[in-house]
Amino acid sequence: MTTTYMRFELLRTFRNARFFIFSFGFPLVLYFIIAGPQKDDHDFGGTGLDAPLYYMIGLAAFGAMMATISSGARIAGERQVGWNRQLRITPLKAPSYLGAKVVTAYVMATCSILLLYIAGIALGVSIPIGRWIEMTLLILVGLVPFAALGILIGHLMTVDSIGPVMGGTTSLLALLGGTWFPITSGFMLQLARLLPSYWIVQASHVGAGGSAWPAQGWIVIGAWTLILSRLAAWAYRRDTMRV
């Protein structure tokens, strides 16, 4: 993968206005709407966390998941116009092609996270720098399954059908993972603990001085990564076998 190829891949993504609105604008506006009125709640939903911090991570997670999974939309778009075939008659290999998509997704996800951090600071979130970094790293690790999911659906869906699938999947995972309200007990918690989105949102505990993920968090993220990347590899091969 050349740096020039990567540079233009990023440039293309940054020029896509629709993408900006959904991955950056949407979570940011929601954050101010939801967290703004509750900015003095210091024990949000019994989590022991400030509401602005909780929602900062929740919506950073949402925007980042959206940004990561949306590599699928770019892949589907390139497949639709036959560009993937054009790339197959260049020396660019599948790992580099998919690698460029993942790197782009991560750059976008990081931008989305940083925007929410700035918004969080504006609403009074204040944590030590080491906590910021640890929290961010956990979120980025938690996004790995979403990168694989993006590649998977990008090779299975058409441009027309991928939008709702991406939006629906991300919203459902965000909801069940506790982006919008804390999930603290019962069946919903049991279920949430099996979802990668839950563990991304849990990174907010690190920001409040809590401990990082327990073993289950790492196992869940690892298992989702393994399964989705296997499926993504299958979908990629299936797609290239077709005329």
Next chain:
Amino acid sequence: MGAGVELRGLVKSFSSADGPVHAVRGIDVSIAPGETVALLGPNGAGKSTTIDMLLGLLPPDAGTVTVFGTGPTEAIDRGAVGAMLQTGALIRDLTVRELVTMMASLFPSPMGIDEVLELAGIEEIASQRTNKLSGGQTQRVRAAVALVSDPDLLVLDEPTVAMDVEGRHAFWTTMRAFAARGKTIVFATHYLEEADAYADRAVLMARGRIVADGPTTEIKAMVGARTIRATLPGADLGVLGTLAGVVATDRRGDAVILSCNDSDTAIRMLLDRHPEARDIEISGAGLEQAFLLLTGDEGDADDARQDDHGWGTPERRPEETVR
């Protein structure tokens, strides 16, 4: 001459709802370096399938592809192959120059960006976004993408289908300039005129097979022929086939159809031998008609479908009537 492109015993079938479709049924082609070869045939002949195999996009069921001494994938990795596929648009949100630069960065020794833009005649639209181009402009940018690696082999799959007359002219001017650098060009077309004007040699395909292979002048004489149709009950096709000027014969009920490379001589011979012949029609044979006569196939041209991946090719065993 060294090794150029070698296709040996290529076979490819697809499965469809109606059973297997034999898109390519065993073809052999050798192309020398520096040659410009037209792969000529009606829709459904197997041209695109052949090109996909030549480019390594599609694994053959049997047979081998060699491009300058190696498999197609190795040749592509060296940057020795450029291609303009039949279908395809451009990715959006980049300018023409940015797109060409992006693609150039993937190859070991690409052409200079300005050189490619000039060769493809797109300097004037270099700063336009790829999603704001006309159809003809898009095709020229696609040509630039195919040329940017400075390939030794350029493969074009029906490149001018979407172009107007002016666009075609400009396109082939570019390709001639490129061929003049000693490059090998293989292009698929269903226009006889295009093969005649721009190729040194034409390989005729019909129903997944090669039905003729030779200099374009010979091929033109063969398929650019006229057809004589006459009502002549009980005529002996074998005898009619030996008449001067007749290339192939066929029968439709009481009518005989003579495919001719010299219809003037053939009609005189026919009337001399069969003065009772009536309802005589002489017409210029379209390419598809000419192919069907050459392959002795009684099916009509309509069952060769538009997609040209051979999907519409029915299973038939053509009788050879070409002399």
